[in-house]
Amino acid sequence: MAGRSVVVLGGGVGGLAAANALRSRLSPEHRITLVEKTSYHAFPPSFVWVMFGERTASQVTRPLLQLVKRGVQVVAAEAVRLDLDRRRVETTGPELTYDYLVIALGAEPAPDAIPSLAQAGGTFYHLAGAARLAEAIRAFAGGTIAIVVARTPFKCPSAPHEVALLLDHYFRRKKIRHRVDVHLFTPEPLPMPTAGPAMGNLLKQMDESHCITVHLRHRLMAVDGGQRELVFEGGQKARFDMLMSVPPHRSPPVVQEAGLTGEAGWIPVEPRTLKTRFEGVWAIGDVTSVSLPGRHQPDTPLNLPKAATFAHRQAEVVADQVAAAIDGKDSRRSFDGKGYCWIEMDHRLAAFASGEFFVEPAPVVHLRPPSRALYWGKVLFEKYWLAPGWPRNLWETLLVLGGRGLRIDVRP
DSSP states (O other): OOOOEEEEEOOSHHHHHHHHHHHHHSOTTSEEEEEESSSEEEOGGGHHHHHTTSSOGGGGEEEHHHHSOTTEEEEESOEEEEETTTTEEEESSOOEEOSEEEEOOOOEEOGGGSTTHHHHOEESSSHHHHHHHHHHHHHOOSEEEEEEEOSSSOBOTTHHHHHHHHHHHHHHHTTOGGGEEEEEEOSSSSSSGGGOHHHHHHHHHHHHHTTEEEEOSOOEEEEETTTTEEEETTSOEEEOSEEEEEOOEEOOHHHHHTTOOOTTSSEEOOTTTOBOSSTTEEEOGGGEEOEESSOSSTTOOEEOOBOHHHHHHHHHHHHHHHHHHHTTOOOOOOOOOEEEEEEEEETTEEEEEEEETTOSSSOEEEEEEEEHHHHHHHHHHHHHHHSTTSOTTHHHHHHHHHTOSOOEEEOO
């Protein structure tokens, strides 16, 4: 059989995992092309460490060519137009044709959607922003820090809470915590609503036990940088001395213009296979909208959270799907809706949440209390991802062994 061409768009966690998984499954006559506009890969879970001086930017990035398997062609360009009928991808470099397409372009921060948001504060949702916030945190001598979730959905729903908890720890170590007020604002009715009210209340209590004030149902409308003031829907206002934002997120224009996105602005996919409505096209990770069974509240649909862990697992499934399609078979592998995240809260202490999101009538989440073993599990995951050649399951094995013991079931 003549070789087939598989194009993967995006070199983030999902795209990189998909390209490597495809190369492992397909014989050499089949071409795997990874399209990414930057020449390096930055590991998002480590941005919080950059923020608090635990890592430098160079320690959490790697040249993309070091992370792809031999036999994956990397095109350093940006996808600018998709012709899904003719199976072509126009880029800022070469035009590519494909037999199968995997879209892993992620969610783009869009601070411009909120007036003056970008000018008045910083964000830890990209590497340069985390590095700038590191300087601001070191120089901060006291006042009010506002962490603001501007819109939902957003990537890594635990991240703002993790940052708030680490700010508490950082300023306690500097012995100036009594001079610092930490406030977290979110439009959500409870933190991480997809995980259910029990998990949301637990996370809120965790924040408040560290003297972090949580403001729910606060939808940000504008920022007055001169007055250092936040303006919320309904006219409520709050002052700040330092602003850290989770900016609005949106899908890249190239997928919107191709007609891939639904009403919510994301690519709807079949939950188990990650197939789009276009033949031979899959989408994974943060750019997607994955509907979940059940509801926590009447008339409130559930969607899979946006997190790198899901992109990673989805990449493996899609690689099997593509390989089966090339062989003219049906893939038996499907995405199971399972995921996890760490919530670091103190020096070398982290909790660990794992969820089963395809369970009916609603997702079930388990929480392991903070421990040093779980913190080192997070470190091992970083090392595994940024150091090619690590045994794939080593960090998982150590994490399971270190995290045995008490587990809290957080059910609706």
